Amino acid sequence: MKSLWNRIYTFRAVWLAIALIFLFALPSFLSLGHTSLVVEMLILAVAACGLNLIMGYAGMVSFGPAGLYAVGAYTTALLIVKANVPFGLAIMAGPVAAAIIGFLVGWFCVRLTHVYFALLTLAFSQIIHTIIFQWYSFTGGDNGIVGIRVPDYIASINHYYYFTLALTVVCLALMWMIGNSSFGKTLQAIRENPERAEFIGIHVRIYQLAAFVLSSFFLGAAGSLFCGFNRNVFPVYAHWIKGADIIVVCLLGGMYKFLGPFLGSILYITLDKVTVSFTEYWPLVLGLIIVLLVLFLRGGIAGFFTEKFSATTIRGSREER
Amino acid sequence: MILEVEGLTKSFGGLMAVNKVDLQIEDRELSSIIGPNGAGKTTLFNLLSGKLRPSSGRVIFKGEEISKLSPREICLKGIGRSFQRVNIFPRLSTFDNVQIAVLSEQKKTRNLFIPVRNMVREKTKEILESVMLADKEEVLAGLLSHGDQKRLELGIALATQPKLLLLDEPTAGMSPEETKKTTELIQEIVQDQGLTLILIEHDMSVVFRISEKIRVMHMGRMIAEGKPEEVKANNEVQKIYIGEEA
Numbered sequence: 256m257k258s259l260w261n262r263i264y265t266f267r268a269v270w271l272a273i274a275l276i277f278l279f280a281l282p283s284f285l286s287l288g289h290t291s292l293v294v295e296m297l298i299l300a301v302a303a304c305g306l307n308l309i310m311g312y313a314g315m316v317s318f319g320p321a322g323l324y325a326v327g328a329y330t331t332a333l334l335i336v337k338a339n340v341p342f343g344l345a346i347m348a349g350p351v352a353a354a355i356i357g358f359l360v361g362w363f364c365v366r367l368t369h370v371y372f373a374l375l376t377l378a379f380s381q382i383i384h385t386i387i388f389q390w391y392s393f394t395g396g397d398n399g400i401v402g403i404r405v406p407d408y409i410a411s412i413n414h415y416y417y418f419t420l421a422l423t424v425v426c427l428a429l430m431w432m433i434g435n436s437s438f439g440k441t442l443q444a445i446r447e448n449p450e451r452a453e454f455i456g457i458h459v460r461i462y463q464l465a466a467f468v469l470s471s472f473f474l475g476a477a478g479s480l481f482c483g484f485n486r487n488v489f490p491v492y493a494h495w496i497k498g499a500d501i502i503v504v505c506l507l508g509g510m511y512k513f514l515g516p517f518l519g520s521i522l523y524i525t526l527d528k529v530t531v532s533f534t535e536y537w538p539l540v541l542g543l544i545i546v547l548l549v550l551f552l553r554g555g556i557a558g559f560f561t562e563k564f565s566a567t568t569i570r571g572s573r574e575e576r
Numbered sequence: 577m578i579l580e581v582e583g584l585t586k587s588f589g590g591l592m593a594v595n596k597v598d599l600q601i602e603d604r605e606l607s608s609i610i611g612p613n614g615a616g617k618t619t620l621f622n623l624l625s626g627k628l629r630p631s632s633g634r635v636i637f638k639g640e641e642i643s644k645l646s647p648r649e650i651c652l653k654g655i656g657r658s659f660q661r662v663n664i665f666p667r668l669s670t671f672d673n674v675q676i677a678v679l680s681e682q683k684k685t686r687n688l689f690i691p692v693r694n695m696v697r698e699k700t701k702e703i704l705e706s707v708m709l710a711d712k713e714e715v716l717a718g719l720l721s722h723g724d725q726k727r728l729e730l731g732i733a734l735a736t737q738p739k740l741l742l743l744d745e746p747t748a749g750m751s752p753e754e755t756k757k758t759t760e761l762i763q764e765i766v767q768d769q770g771l772t773l774i775l776i777e778h779d780m781s782v783v784f785r786i787s788e789k790i791r792v793m794h795m796g797r798m799i800a801e802g803k804p805e806e807v808k809a810n811n812e813v814q815k816i817y818i819g820e821e822a
Contacts, residue, residue: 433689435691435693436687436690437686438685438686440675440679441676441679441680447665447668448663448664450663453648454627455651455732455735455736456651456652457685459648462685
């Protein structure tokens with residue numbers, strides 16, 4: 256079985272090319288409704304991979320990804336609606352604003368670890384939610400901001416699909432590079448054993464903060480993309496329930512594989528739509544899935560498959576946990 | 577003089593774990609600290625390496641006071657340590673475990689976009705070779721045998737290019753053969769690289785084989801110091817330490 260995975264892995268460039276061609280051709284054989292689902296998947300994948308930079312790589316479980324996602328979405332929305340900033344610029348400003356807020360939030364959060372870190376990120380996320388929710392004159396409160404105009408060349412669903420696809424590819428490529436860089440390896444070392452990392456001369460907090468800022472950047476990018484897609488933004492984007500979605504996507508796909516969150520988002524949105532079509536109890540189904548994941552499939556979908564088809568060393572990685 | 581310790585004290589509540597310890601360590605000196613369990617040996621290492629802050633006293637490394645520095649800063653100054661209980665990066669490969677320490681030492685951990693795969697390969701392999709783990713570089717560190725993990729522990733410490741190496745029971749839990757092999761290996765590495773070594777060890781064969789100087793700790797105090805033969809002949813030491821074993 257080892258050789259099968261190795262063979263798949265050896266031709267990864269080919270698989271990547273096939274996947275890209277497939278994604279490029281997708282709108283021509285999907286209905287508009289389904290294409291827009293794929294857009295949602297791509298955007299969710301950017302958010303989940305962004306969160307996974309800190310969760311999977313650095314081992315920092317954040318409960319507050321939604322706050323940063325919303326910062327991206329609202330920055331883009333407000334710039335377009337209030338300041339008439341061109342769409343392209345507003346899209347780019349989203350992730351930058353999220354990174355800046357991420358720096359401020361992360362500055363405090365990386366001082367804590369484990370559950371305290373998680374709770375503080377949740378607190379900051381809820382603060383962002385409250386600000387958005389209460390500040391009627393600026394953010395529109397619970398009415399949100401509606402009717403955001405996008406340029407004509409990306410106004411159709413298919414065009415917006417290509418726009419999203421291009422930015423998703425860029426974002427994922429950047430995150431892939433970060434994950435495979437010496438910085439990414441350092442984050443993994445910190446995840447495994449922060450104490451030992453200090454003893455080999457690594458400034459753990461600075462790396463955690465840098466990871467937090469990068470993660471915020473990509474969460475913000477996802478928020479901005481979703482703002483352009485939905486053309487409305489609402490305070491619920493910053494709500495912890497949205498954050499839980501992103502966390503579950505990471506768990507579902509697998510935190511310890513780069514493509515885990517990507518697979519997770521495809522599966523999550525598919526499950527969501529399929530379940531909703533025959534029962535109103537999607538949250539119940541989701542709950543069951545989470546229980547099963549945590550009990551039987553800690554490595555998520557990606558972890559499950561690499562384990563099945565790979566060498567014993569990776570199987571061992573689960574036992575270690 | 578590479579390391580000077582003056583009146584170093586650490587108390588935990590009422591317990592004086594380390595009590596007014598003075599030490600003078602010469603450059604390239606190979607020494608051991610022995611003493612019964614609970615004598616304060618590991619606490620002393622924790623103070624020297626920054627894991628704990630002393631209650632009082634000073635630690636001077638290469639003429640510079642380091643008693644208030646963090647483990648990271650002390651590592652950068654040139655003190656490397658291994659741990660009594662295996663302290664590695666379990667779900668990274670053996671190669672990665674050493675590579676990350678080499679990267680850190682060479683200040684190459686900040687690169688965001690160059691693949692890490694090919695960075696500092698030679699140096700990492702060389703260190704793996706020296707601790708006899710070259711054939712296990714792909715194995716996850718958490719799955720190595722205990723003896724291999726102890727040697728990996730040593731490899732990680734060496735990768736930070738220390739001037740002063742603190743080894744806390746590097747052969748604990750090893751079989752007699754492994755102990756012998758590891759002892760030779762430590763001796764070889766320390767001599768090749770001209771390191772200063774302080775060793776905590778219970779296995780007297782290791783202690784007598786490696787050390788030029790032995791210090792004895794008991795109840796937080798340094799009670800004897802000298803060449804191996806002198807320490808062996810010391811009455812007090814026999815009473816509290818060697819006597820205890822017999």
